[in-house]
Amino acid sequence: xxxxxxxxxxxxxxxxxxxxxxxxxxxxxxxxxxxxxxxxxxxxxxxxxxxxxxxxxxxxxxxxxxxxxxxxxxxxxxxxxxxxxxxxxxxxxxxxxxxxxxxxxxxxxxxxxxxxxxxxxxxxxxxxxxxxxxxxxxxxxxxxxxxxxxxxxxxxxxxxxxxxxxxxxxxxxxxxxxxxxxxxxxxxxxxxxxxxxxxxxxxxxxxxxxxxxxxxxxxxxxxxxxxxxxxxxxxxxxxxxxxxxxxxxxxxxxxxxxxxxxxxxxxxxxxxxxxxxxxxxxxxxxxxxxxxxxxxxxxxxxxxxxxxxxxxxxxxxxxxxxxxxxxxxxxxxxxxxxxxxxxxxxxxxxxxxxxxxxxxxxxxxxxxxxxxxxxxxxxxxxxxxxxxxxxxxxxxxxxxxxxxxxxxxxxxxxxxxxxxxxxxxxxxxxxxxxxxxxxxxxxxxxxxxxxxxxxxxxxxxxxxxxxxxxxxxxxxxxxxxxxxxxxxxxxxxxxxxxxxxxxxxxxxxxxxxxxxxxxxxxxxxxxxxxxxxxxxxxxxxxxxxxxxxxxxxxxxxxxxxxxxxxxxxxxxxxxxxxxxxxxxxxxxxxxxxxxxxxxxxxxxxxxxxxxxxxxxxxxxxxxxxxxxxxxxxxxxxxxxxxxxxxxxxxxxxxxxxxxxxxxxxxxxxxxxxxxxxxxxxxxxxxxxxxxxxxxxxxxxxxxxxxxxxxxxxxxxxxxxxxxxxxxxxxxxxxxxxxxxxxxxxxxxxxxxxxxxxxxxxxxxxxxxxxxxxxxxxxxxxxxxxxxxxxxxxxxxxxxxxxxxxxxxxxxxx
Numbered sequence: 001x002x003x004x005x006x007x008x009x010x011x012x013x014x015x016x017x018x019x020x021x022x023x024x025x026x027x028x029x030x031x032x033x034x035x036x037x038x039x040x041x042x043x044x045x046x047x048x049x050x051x052x053x054x055x056x057x058x059x060x061x062x063x064x065x066x067x068x069x070x071x072x073x074x075x076x077x078x079x080x081x082x083x084x085x086x087x088x089x090x091x092x093x094x095x096x097x098x099x100x101x102x103x104x105x106x107x108x109x110x111x112x113x114x115x116x117x118x119x120x121x122x123x124x125x126x127x128x129x130x131x132x133x134x135x136x137x138x139x140x141x142x143x144x145x146x147x148x149x150x151x152x153x154x155x156x157x158x159x160x161x162x163x164x165x166x167x168x169x170x171x172x173x174x175x176x177x178x179x180x181x182x183x184x185x186x187x188x189x190x191x192x193x194x195x196x197x198x199x200x201x202x203x204x205x206x207x208x209x210x211x212x213x214x215x216x217x218x219x220x221x222x223x224x225x226x227x228x229x230x231x232x233x234x235x236x237x238x239x240x241x242x243x244x245x246x247x248x249x250x251x252x253x254x255x256x257x258x259x260x261x262x263x264x265x266x267x268x269x270x271x272x273x274x275x276x277x278x279x280x281x282x283x284x285x286x287x288x289x290x291x292x293x294x295x296x297x298x299x300x301x302x303x304x305x306x307x308x309x310x311x312x313x314x315x316x317x318x319x320x321x322x323x324x325x326x327x328x329x330x331x332x333x334x335x336x337x338x339x340x341x342x343x344x345x346x347x348x349x350x351x352x353x354x355x356x357x358x359x360x361x362x363x364x365x366x367x368x369x370x371x372x373x374x375x376x377x378x379x380x381x382x383x384x385x386x387x388x389x390x391x392x393x394x395x396x397x398x399x400x401x402x403x404x405x406x407x408x409x410x411x412x413x414x415x416x417x418x419x420x421x422x423x424x425x426x427x428x429x430x431x432x433x434x435x436x437x438x439x440x441x442x443x444x445x446x447x448x449x450x451x452x453x454x455x456x457x458x459x460x461x462x463x464x465x466x467x468x469x470x471x472x473x474x475x476x477x478x479x480x481x482x483x484x485x486x487x488x489x490x491x492x493x494x495x496x497x498x499x500x501x502x503x504x505x506x507x508x509x510x511x512x513x514x515x516x517x518x519x520x521x522x523x524x525x526x527x528x529x530x531x532x533x534x535x536x537x538x539x540x541x542x543x544x545x546x547x548x549x550x551x552x553x554x555x556x557x558x559x560x561x562x563x564x565x566x567x568x569x570x571x572x573x574x575x576x577x578x579x580x581x582x583x584x585x586x587x588x589x590x591x592x593x594x595x596x597x598x599x600x601x602x603x604x605x606x607x608x609x610x611x612x613x614x615x616x617x618x619x620x621x622x623x624x625x626x627x628x629x630x631x632x633x634x635x636x637x638x639x640x641x642x643x644x645x646x647x648x649x650x651x652x653x654x655x656x657x658x659x660x661x662x663x664x665x666x667x668x669x670x671x672x673x674x675x676x677x678x679x680x681x682x683x684x685x686x687x688x689x690x691x692x693x694x695x696x697x698x699x700x701x702x703x704x705x706x707x708x709x710x711x712x713x714x715x716x717x718x719x720x721x722x723x724x725x726x727x728x729x730x731x732x733x734x735x736x737x738x739x740x741x742x743x744x745x746x747x748x749x750x751x752x753x754x755x756x757x758x759x760x761x762x763x764x765x766x767x768x769x770x771x772x773x774x775x776x777x778x779x780x781x782x783x784x785x786x787x788x789x790x791x792x793x794x795x796x797x798x799x800x801x802x803x804x805x806x807x808x809x810x811x812x813x
Contacts, residue, residue, distance in 0.1 A: 043115040046082060047108050103324075104513065106383050110325045113376040121370035132372045136365050139374045142381050143329060146389065147295045148439075149313065155330045155363045156373040160316070161204060163330025164257070164286060165211045167312050168194065170361035171254050171284050172212065177353075180360060184213060192254040193246050194219050195283075197234040197269070199262050218254075220246070230418070231498075232267040234258060236274060243281050253283045258310070261289030264494050264504060266417045266449040272440050275309040288314040290448035290508040293393050297429070297446070300436050308439050321392050322513030323380060327373050332363065396507035397429045399515040400447040403489065403505055406525045407452050410532060414464070416502060417451040418444070449506035453499070454478055454535055465498055472501040474539075477564035477622075478531055479503045486527040488520035537625045538566055545620070545629050554637060558617040560609055566620035566629075568609045571595050571640035585615060592616040594643045599636065 103111070120128060140154040155163050172179050176186040192214065196205050198221045205219045222239045225231055243253055256278055258269045268291050278285040287310040295308060311333050318326035335354035358364055365374075381389065401420040407413055421427040427437070427445040437445075454475050458464050467475075472495075479493040482503070492504045507515050516524070549557045549569050558568035571592055592608075596618055599606040609619035618636060623629070708717050 040112050040116065043112040044108055047103065047111050049082070049086070106380060107323050107325075109383060110323055110376045110380055113379045114325060117372045117375045120372055120375075132365070132369070135372055135378045136374045139378045139381065143315070143331065146386070147292070147308075147313075147315070147331065148298075149295075149308065149331045149333075152331045152333050153358065153363070154374075155332065156327045156365065156377070157330065158327055158373070160314075160328055161207050161211075163312075163314050163328060164204075164288075165208060166361045166363050167284065167286060167330065167332060168208060168255055169212060170357045170363060173357050173360050174354065175252050175254060187252065190250055190252050191215075192218055193251045194254055194257070195222050195239060195242065196220075196257040197222050197224060197259060197262075199224050199232055199234075199265075200257065200259060201263055204257070230267045232262050232265045232416075234269045234274070236270050236277065239274075240277055243277065243283070247281070253281050255284040255286055257286050257288070259289045260287045260308075260313075260443050261291035261448045263289075264449075264496055264502070265451050266290065266447060266506075268418070268443045271309055271443065278311075284312070285310045286312045286314070290316070290320070290506065291443045291446060293320050293448070293508060294397065294432070294442050294446040295439070296390060296393050297397070297433050297442065298436060299390075299433055308443070316508075317377065319510070320396070320508050321380070321384075321389070322510050324511065325376055326380065327377060329377070330363075332358070392513055394429065394433065395515045397446050397448075399507045399521070400450050400505070401429055402518065402521050403450045403516075403524075404447055406521055407450065407528070410529070412454060412457070412532060412536060414453045414455045415451070416453060416496070416499065417449050418447055420447040421445050448508055449504055451494075451496075451502050451504045453502045454532065456539065467500040473562065473564035474535055475501040475503060478528075478535065481531050482524070482527060486524040489516045489524040534622045534624060537627065538623045541623050541627065541629045542566055545633075548630060548633050552633065552637065554640065555633065558609070558611040558615075560611065560617075560619065563609060563619060565622055568611065568617040568619045569633075569636065570611070570615060570617040571636065571644075573644055589616040591640075591643060592618060595636070595640050598639045598643060602635065602639075603632075 120131060123131070136154075136156070139156075143154055144150055144152050155166065157163050172187075172192060175192065179186040194205060194208065194214075196219060206216070208214070209216055209218065220242055222242065223235050225233055225235050239256070246253055256274060258271065258274055260268050260271070262268075266289075268289070271287070274285060277283075287308060292308070292313055292315060313331050315329040315331065317329060318324060335352065335357065384392070397420075404415065404417070404420050408415055420429070422441070422445040427441070429446065432442060432445065453467065454471060455464060455467055456471060476493055479491055479501075482489075482491050489505060490510060492506070493501065494504050495501050545566050546557060549555045549567075553574050554571055556570045556572050558570050560568045570588075572588060593616055596606060596608040596616075599618065605621040607619045607621065609617050611617050620632070
């Protein structure tokens with residue numbers, strides 16, 4: 001049956017209404033899913049785009065620089081803002097360019113999770129609380145199972161020390177029941193005490209005191225072992241004595257901060273004794289360090305909860321797994337209300353007071369917050385799985401084990417990190433994975449890092465603690481060379497108190513999950529062996545170098561505090577030590593700079609340095625086993641003498657020019673005075689002189705003779721022969737057609753012992769400067785000769801003696 005137009009219209013409107021109702025019914029779920037997908041895709045694209053820019057070092061599109069002082073009035077599109085970020089990620093200075101972290105799919109997913117977390121902050125409160133509770137609960141349960149820290153709670157935080165701060169605040173509430181009401185007044189008469197090893201960074205306890213408003217007097221530094229055990233771990237006997245003293249003195253022991261892997265050397269404190277001691281004095285035991293990652297190695301489940309024995313631990317999962325953007329995790333045990341002392345202390349009905357302490361201290365997760373801190377870790381754990389998580393930790397420990405064994409074979413290398421497998425080396429990472437082991441053995445037999453140092457030759461029973469200062473410079477040089485020539489193994493240069501500069505490899509502080517393979521470690525060890533040969537040769541030759549320099553009359557040993565090479569010498573002619581004025585220092589610096597320039601043309605190992613006295617010197621770099629130090633020093637002396645000779649030739653020439661001009665000036669002045677007396681004063685009076693010269697003309701030979709400077713003989717001569725024969729005739733030579741050699745009427749020596757002949761030095765680098773001096777003399781000579789033609793008895797103003805010669809600093813030495 002056909003529908004009427006009205007029915008068709010009604011049917012059409014009904015379909016539209018049904019379609020709109022369908023869209024409205026789908027929007028609460030489908031729109032949210034679509035939004036999450038769009039955010040994930042767009043965030044992933046932006047991350048890939050920024051990663052490409054950081055790797056290539058250039059932005060695909062040039063963006064004009066925007067002023068940052070004031071906010072612009074006009075709105076900017078998101079693409080323009082992203083391009084601005086790209087331009088900021090590009091380093092203009094090549095020397096500051098650092099390797100950018102390579103992001104794998106898991107790392108990109110973690111970065112995207114931050115965008116999703118921010119999006120979830122705008123959801124409905126009930127839905128946000130439900131989602132946050134699920135994420136936090138799952139993540140906490142998974143981590144407790146992985147690390148064997150059963151019956152514990154996790155606190156997620158971005159700041160590395162925030163978990164320790166809140167744990168300490170919780171202990172303040174526990175030890176001082178009136179702390180919530182009275183604040184610092186609660187412990188004004190009975191101050192709390194925090195115990196930390198002297199090997200730990202001081203900034204940790206300083207930050208702890210600042211955040212809690214505690215004075216630094218509350219911190220008791222615990223010394224390290226000196227006689228028994230590792231010299232990098234806490235002395236438990238000293239801690240026991242300090243606890244007893246503080247209790248007797250009316251102080252309240254609060255918390256002991258121990259290390260499961262000290263910050264640099266990676267040693268583990270005696271956890272069993274610390275655990276017993278803290279239980280005895282009712283003190284909280286907090287653990288931190290990279291060795292805690294070893295708790296994940298056993299594939300079997302622990303037989304008892306909280307196998308590490310600590311009350312709380314801090315986990316740096318981001319650096320352990322090589323993934324950026326992960327939060328820090330602090331696991332702490334749930335308060336046990338069945339203890340006798342707690343039963344005596346808590347007589348109220350219902351929840352115990354201790355169970356509320358984490359909430360008061362801020363250790364509980366706020367599920368109604370605008371940000372889900374555990375979301376990146378929740379997504380990461382699901383992406384890796386238990387096997388992937390275990391594989392990354394296992395590979396890190398294996399790389400440390402292999403590198404430790406490869407470096408241990410060298411006699412001049414001292415290993416400062418704990419030996420993998422314990423002192424006997426009876427345990428391997430593979431055995432610890434397959435066989436159940438005690439927690440203490442598990443932490444003490446795994447090496448979280450490899451720390452080594454180049455040391456001097458030691459005797460059989462000699463115990464070396466801190467290396468000489470020179471070896472600190474050698475180890476710094478070695479670390480820089482390894483960073484450049486063997487980058488496949490990431491080496492850091494650190495400094496340990498009472499030890500010196502050390503080189504450190506830590507796979508748990510990488511920005512990428514990739515660890516060096518067996519081939520990479522072999523290449524690294526080959527490079528290390530080559531540099532050790534150079535270091536040993538340099539050390540062996542240094543004593544000979546010092547002795548040879550001390551007996552040399554022209555070489556002086558220079559102290560270079562920050563130079564790791566063989567050393568520095570300064571070339572100083574004999575007698576200069578007593579004449580080190582400011583002018584002499586400048587000339588000595590110029591001499592050594594010229595010496596280094598000449599030496600670098602022969603060997604690039606020479607370089608210019610500056611001593612502690614501010615004077616320049618010649619620096620000797622590293623030596624090989626085939627280097628002859630005596631030959632190198634002879635080369636320095638030989639080249640230095642050549643440069644010195646060139647300098648003396650120039651100084652002698654400058655002196656000749658100066659005295660020649662002075663002599664010529666005096667001769668011309670004297671001759672002018674004689675001419676005035678001979679010709680009469682009337683000839684020089686205006687108008688009258690013209691009449692006298694007409695009445696009695698002057699003799700043509702009575703004019704003033706010019707002066708020329710003979711650079712070969714150092715003599716000022718008159719120039720009448722030059723104008724007579726129209727040529728320059730060497731002294732003692734006769735022109736063609738003459739019977740006797742002409743002799744200038746005036747010959748005045750300008751200085752004693754200045755005559756010279758051509759020498760080897762004159763053909764060196766100073767020849768150009770000598771030619772320039774000769775040109776200056778020729779110009780002055782021409783001006784003197786021109787004065788003869790113009791009957792001028794004085795040198796022109798611009799040809800005075802001081803206008804074309806060096807200053808007094810060019811005196812002959």
